[in-house]
Amino acid sequence: MNDDRSEGRPDDPGHGNRQEQQERAAHRRRRSDGHPDPERLRYFTHGDGAPRSGGRHGPRAIPPQDPGAPRRSPPRRQGDPPAAGSPWSPPGADEGRRPSPPATPPPPSAAPAPPAQGRGPVDSGPVQPPATPHESRLEHRLRPPHAYDPAPSHDAPGLFSDPGRNEYDRRQAGARERSSQAGAPVGATGRDAGPLPARDRSPKRSAAAERRRRRRRVVISIAVVFMVVLIGGIGYAGLRVVGFFGADDKDFTNTAGTADVIVQIPQDATLTKFGEILTENDVVASVNAFTTAAGGEPISAGFYKLRTEIPASTAVAMMTNTENRVGRVVIPEGLQLDTKEGIDGKTTPGIFARVAEATTVDLNGEESGVTVEELAQAAATATPQELGVPSWATDAVTALTGDHRRIEGLIAPTSWEAIDPSQTPVQMLNYLISRSASLFAQWGLPESGTSTSNLTPYQTLVTASVVEREVNRAEDYPKVARVIVNRLGVDQALQMDSTVNYTSAIQNIDVAGDDFTAATKWNTYQQKGLPPTPIGAVGQPALEASLDPPAGNWLYFVSVDQQGTTLFTEDFEQHKRNRQQACDNGVLKTNCG
Known part of the structure; x- marks a missing residue:
């Protein structure tokens, strides 16, 4: 009220x-x-x-x-008129008033x-x-x-x-x-009488309240829609994960397929990622079909030659067979760029031959890939920057421009899983050399300065390549490295048979004849100091031994049996006796008494 x-x-x-x-x-x-x-x-x-x-x-x-x-x-x-005895009546009090009947005075006899x-x-x-x-x-x-x-x-x-x-x-x-x-009880008052008429509100206040109510309704509606979409999306994703909606198990049935295709699987890819890539390349019909057929079997990353529209089980069988791998090259320690023939008649394919074989592929009747000659040409003529040569080897590589052997030893021995077969020869060599430099750095080779033996990074790599070719046992690597460092320290010719064999047509541990007198930069019987390049792929054990060889006065060593037992000495007369022991065991035949 x-x-x-x-x-x-x-x-x-x-x-x-x-x-x-x-x-x-x-x-x-x-x-x-x-x-x-x-x-x-x-x-x-x-x-x-x-x-x-x-x-x-x-x-x-x-x-x-x-x-x-x-x-x-x-x-x-x-x-009513003023009461009797009223001292004053306001002027004009009766003006504008409605007339009213005069009041009847009470009778005199009436009681007050x-x-x-x-x-x-x-x-x-x-x-x-x-x-x-x-x-x-x-x-x-x-x-x-x-x-x-x-x-x-x-x-x-x-x-x-x-x-x-x-x-x-x-x-x-x-x-x-x-x-x-x-319907309320008659005579009810207060709360029982029901609500009183509502007071009129200001139009401005009513309009503002209506706008506030409208805004609240809009905000609440948006919030409700957002929550519904969010909860629905999460629920849908969860139901798909648990398989509520069912999985796509489509699969092809033609084991022969329809066409050849090269597929690349990246490193650290999951089995599901494998299935997605194969589905995108139309190799299998669905991811679920592939993962089910694989059954958790490990599959390596890299390039594969496969057929399109084949059953998932056929795709798994092809990917677990190394014959369908493309661009995979295994380089052992000590392997050289060129293919070499041994004294036993065996031929050892070089790095160039292995890369060419791994990247050459026949796709739907057309052969693609690189050849040994193309790789050698690229190694001889491309600039060090194009080849990815590290800075510590640039001067030595530049000095031998025109000779493909200038990149010898710059490709590390390891399993190369993903050489892209579609690349050019220069691009392939750049991929191998640049990543090998990273491996050498991981193995401890500095990018500048000298080692404890006062050797530069490139000289250390050359020394390690000789160490690796001279002996068969890794435990002898440090002593061989010390012999090389000691001979360099006294300006004595290295006279290593491994350096002579590097340029020989036939590899023979017992060097004889004209090989001793061959006028090559790698013949350490004729040239003092280290050879101009490494003589093979340098592995981690040989590199570590050359970085910090043990203390010792050794100047001579020789392997005396077929098991690779090697004797070291600082006395030349003792060395000749050790060498005779090798002759007696049939290891050496040249200059035996």
């Missing part, structure tokens, strides 16, 4: 026009400036000066008082009305003159908006009637009537 009882009262007959309101306000002001009216004071208190707890709306909340207290004559009603409970006689003392129009307007401006402005007749004697209270009672009666029509 709205406590502002001034709402809806402009039409009430007790209010009058604007001028009357201003005059009434001035009248109240003058009365408040004078002496307090005991009767009014008694009206607004309990009679003993204590404030009334009921406020100004007190006709219904006036507590009982002493029955013997004097009674106040009832206030006159709005529109009993006094109102808690009220004393009305003090009809002097009243201040009315305020000027200027003061009335000022009082009106200072009055709060919608403030309750009782009529001046409230101060007059007679029965008090509160128009605001009347309006409130009227609304309550209407609410009770509506509640009774809606």
